[in-house]
Amino acid sequence: MKHTSLPASSQARAGDPVTATAWVETPLQLLSVLEAHHAGRFARHTRVLPRSGAGALVDTVAALTDAGLPDGLAVLPPAPAPARHQNDSGVWFIGDAFSGQVQRTLVGDRNRDYVIVDDGLATLHLLRLLSRRRAAPLERARVRSSPLRRALGLASAVKLRAAARAGRVTVFTVLPLPEPLVHDAAAAGIRVVTHDFPWLRSLPGGSAPAEDRVVLGSAMVRDGLVHAEPYLAWVTEQARNGAVLYHPHRREDARTLEPLNAAPGVRVAPRGLPAELALRGLRARHRVVSLPSTAVTSLRVLLERHGTTVEAVPVPEPWWTDRAAPELRAHLSTFVADQKGTS
Known part of the structure; x- marks a missing residue:
């Protein structure tokens, strides 16, 4: 699948929510959110909330801040959970939809637009689960979940699948997705947008x-x-x-x-x-x-x-x-x- 970058000058569509929040738990999720914000088509202002206790994430935030963050994006002080910063934004950038923190927030969330950004192999696994004919619990590969976690994963899947049918789910990725998977995702209402790190490439x-x-x-x-x-x-x-x-x-x-x-x-x-x-x-x-x-x-x-x-x-x-x-x-x-x- 050919990667295409979005023009940096593109803007959120008229009438779209202009504020997004992001809960990030890894450096790759952070980089992906910065690129999604830089694309300009999801939100004009983005607040990034890093998970506390992640040393690599602290180092990455410091390095990117020194390099100069994209206009309209602010990194908040780290916190252990995403909930308190989610309620007043129109777009939520989701890095890890298998995270218990994310799922607990998601099932109680009001209707909004969701942009799923890259989190390694988990991105492909998530897209396959969401594209199935019937809802399947959002569970990490190779992990046996407890009945309670399976129930939470199923509720999260139902929420995202309903949002997809309403045209409110986008996957923003640098990964080369197999064409059959892109087709299945489109059939489920999921929009796939690819990029080639234009913001990161713009840095010295x-x-x-x-x-x-x-x-x-x-x-x-x-x-x-x-x-x-x-x-x-x-x-x-x-x-x-x-x-x-x-x-x-x-x-x-x-x-x-x-x-x-x-x-x-x-x-x-x-x-x-x-x-x-x-x-x-x-x-x-x-x-x-x-x-x-x-x-x-x-x-x-x-x-x-x-x-x-x-x-x-x-x-x-x-x-x-x-x-x-x-x-x-x-x-x-x-x-x-x-x-x-x-x-």
Whole structure:
């Protein structure tokens, strides 16, 4: 699916609500909300409420504030829940529709427009659930919910599906969605709008690392989806012919970071900023290597004009643990297939 950017000069349609709020829990959600606001077609003023207690989110807010936030957007002090800032806006940017905080607010919410922004693989999973013929609980993949959480997830699905039928749900994404999924979403009343990070690309270029090869870190070891030993061996192998920069995933822990900090030829970058922000200064001499992830797609879109090569490497079968369901493995393989025809 071809990505198209929205003109920065576009404005919210006459008569549309002009104020939006956003509850963000991850750096990617924050970047996605900034791009949605910058597009100009959803709201003229946006208030972003970050979740408290998220260190990477604090770092990202600080970096983006220093760079200069888009006009009409303000970041509020962090809070543990979204409810108190939702009631007086006409548009709600939703980053994680599987979040219990979001669902509890959603089911008691008045009718408004909802704009769902990217939150990694969860965006595709959510769109598939909302596009089904019958309502299914909004539950995270690979998670077994309690009966109470399933009931909350079902109520949230019913609310969003009703809003979609009324033309009040948009998905704003950088991901290449399969055409059948876009068709199913349209049939459910969901509008899909794609972008290519025009606001982020408008910022002054970031610094370029001295290393020519960059490895994107993965949280799959911490999540128990792949074994640590082969993953660490793969990363260190990348440094066999020259130094590499390892950009850790925000959820990685000591199981991967401690060995890599001691590995010859591997420089582990500080955690905090998302790859889309920290690596936007890469150029044609750089090569990014990663296991399948949404960051692969977003970096391809972001760095295409610089000629940077971004390569997704399939996960070898012996790496997987028993916790990695076949459907998850198949879904991740789409991020490898999508690189065909790209630089």
